Amino acid sequence: MTPIQQWHATRSLRLLWQTLRDMMVSMGPLLLLGGGLLVAAYWWLDPQPPRQVKLATGPAGSAYAAFGEGYAKALARERIQVQLIASEGAQDDLAHLRAGTADVGFVRGGMADPAADTEAGIVSLGSLFYEPIWIFYRRDLGIARRQPGGELQRLTQLRGLRVNVDQDGSGVPQIVERLLALNQLKPTDLQLFNLAPDAAGAALREGRLDAAVLISAPQAGLIRALLRDPAIALMAFEQDEAYSRHLPFLSTVRLPRGVVDLAADLPPHDVPLLATTTALLAREQTHPALRQLFAQAALGLHSGAGWFNGARDFPNTRTSELPVSAEGDRAINGTPPAWARYLPFWAGNLLERMWLVVGGLLVLMLPLSRIVPPLYTFRVRSRVFRWYARLREVEAKLETGTGERDALLDELDELDRVTHRIAVPLSYAEELYALRNNIHAVRKRLLAQRSRATAGPAD
Known part of the structure; x- marks a missing residue:
């Protein structure tokens, strides 16, 4: 594998991991709410039976006692x-x-x-x-x-x-x-x-x-x-x-x-x-x-x-x-439900007693799921937009003349290196490239000011 191919593979894996993490974090509140409601319903409905039951039979040797053994088996x-x-x-x-x-x-x-x-x-x-x-x-x-x-x-x-x-x-x-x-x-x-x-x-x-x-x-x-x-x-x-x-x-x-x-x-x-x-x-x-x-x-x-x-x-x-x-x-x-023929008793019983709750949760979660795309968008874009705060600080120092130009250039170079390590899905690449263009624009202004300062006043 060539270095370029290795770089692309590493970047793709990192992007995949970040995308999955962003999706999980975006869905987190919804999953926590649904999970909490499901646990509460499980506790309330108590779908799984106790493991012991008492059956009253007749005296030893009676038909009741014989049938009791059959039920036990x-x-x-x-x-x-x-x-x-x-x-x-x-x-x-x-x-x-x-x-x-x-x-x-x-x-x-x-x-x-x-x-x-x-x-x-x-x-x-x-x-x-x-x-x-x-x-x-x-x-x-x-x-x-x-x-x-x-x-x-x-x-x-x-x-x-x-x-x-x-x-x-x-x-x-x-x-x-x-x-x-x-x-x-x-x-x-x-x-x-x-x-x-x-x-x-x-x-x-x-x-x-x-x-x-x-x-x-x-x-x-x-x-x-x-x-x-x-x-x-x-x-x-x-x-x-x-x-x-x-x-x-x-x-x-x-x-x-x-x-x-x-x-x-x-x-x-x-x-x-x-x-x-x-x-x-x-x-x-x-x-x-x-x-x-x-x-x-x-x-x-x-x-x-x-x-x-x-x-x-x-x-x-x-x-x-x-x-x-x-x-x-x-x-x-x-007529026994279809799943009773294919699922073990505990699974079929759980499905039978919880399906109404699960259906209700789905009905409840569908409207709430609309918040997931905005949360995901916010999370992906925040990886780009949070660096605008540093860029604005550099620009403010440039405008007011309160910072050393070399130090500001070093900060812009560092900011540029950071943005090149940011991985976002292609649908959000526009925001990333806009940030890099803005960093480049501030750098050009800073270099222009330093050139004018080095040349001194015009004759």
């Missing part, structure tokens, strides 16, 4: 830790939500108080699955009571029997009490027990109980074991339609023939049952992004076909007793 993929809170059942889960000791929980239909819980800020993320009311009894009991076909079909046939209705926190005793009331039965008309499901199953097999009422999804191991036990029978709700009219939170379902075991033809005929619909409830204080994650996980965990529903019947928002949150409705009924 689904959210772990997004680096969210789900703390599973074991409970006695749906009623206990609802108590945790009301007390704020859980963020999300499984609650079956008929448990919530729509008015009070809505006022308390509890919302639904969608209905997840049916939980049939299973009434298992000892098969020999039906035969001993000489029932048609040896089967029990009405709750009134349980009068005086030893019946387990699950633990108080499960919510089963409350539903059983309402069913008994419809049949004009009092709790004292039966011998009621409150054993845990596994203990009740063992007692039923051993003959220490005559019947056991369970409300659970068919995925529970105890339900499947009792359905296969030849000594245990399942009571059919022949009056299922009447029950669903009296208690709207109940649905009529059918346990299809052979669904338990096709080879053994279990059950040997369709069994009409009543079922509640379990919903995933959350507190309004639970971060919206977490509610969205739970609703999205519900789609993956509960959308398949089951014993009592077809594919994609669940999750749904049709059977929710409480208001459905916007996150649940969008995840179940809406």
Whole structure:
């Protein structure tokens, strides 16, 4: 590279650096204002969720506990830790939500108080699955009571029997009490027990109980074991339609023939049952992004076909007793935004919750951005114009004769050297060359005065 080429390259790099610096300084106030507003909005909206959430599940071995593990794995993929809170059942889960000791929980239909819980800020993320009311009894009991076909079909046939209705926190005793009331039965008309499901199953097999009422999804191991036990029978709700009219939170379902075991033809005929619909409830204080994650996980965990529903019947928002949150409705009924398919959750969530703020900032910044070109122009031209102050001082000394001419010439030479090191964009070169011409004009006047002074007065 020749010296001239090297000089041009150095000058070009210096000009580029100065231009970038001038642009950044000119945009500085706008960037600071926009950044400050963005930070304030981020702090106010809190778009990123906490890394831990509490999910109230049922007792160990229950369908709730199994589903809780599924949600924990689904959210772990997004680096969210789900703390599973074991409970006695749906009623206990609802108590945790009301007390704020859980963020999300499984609650079956008929448990919530729509008015009070809505006022308390509890919302639904969608209905997840049916939980049939299973009434298992000892098969020999039906035969001993000489029932048609040896089967029990009405709750009134349980009068005086030893019946387990699950633990108080499960919510089963409350539903059983309402069913008994419809049949004009009092709790004292039966011998009621409150054993845990596994203990009740063992007692039923051993003959220490005559019947056991369970409300659970068919995925529970105890339900499947009792359905296969030849000594245990399942009571059919022949009056299922009447029950669903009296208690709207109940649905009529059918346990299809052979669904338990096709080879053994279990059950040997369709069994009409009543079922509640379990919903995933959350507190309004639970971060919206977490509610969205739970609703999205519900789609993956509960959308398949089951014993009592077809594919994609669940999750749904049709059977929710409480208001459905916007996150649940969008995840179940809406279309996910395009960016959700390409961005990781944290980035998509940040974009979704901040886009309105970013759009507002752009609208605000566009008018304010008009100050950037004048600031940039001022900054570039100031590199030239600030030397006019020194040039004016030299000229003033020249006019008043207060300075030594040699010293003034040295100052002009220095000023000329400085201006040759100034780099400005080509669009501002006119101001730079004007400064150099003015320096040259002052130098010519100074040299002219020195020539006249050296020549002395004319003869």
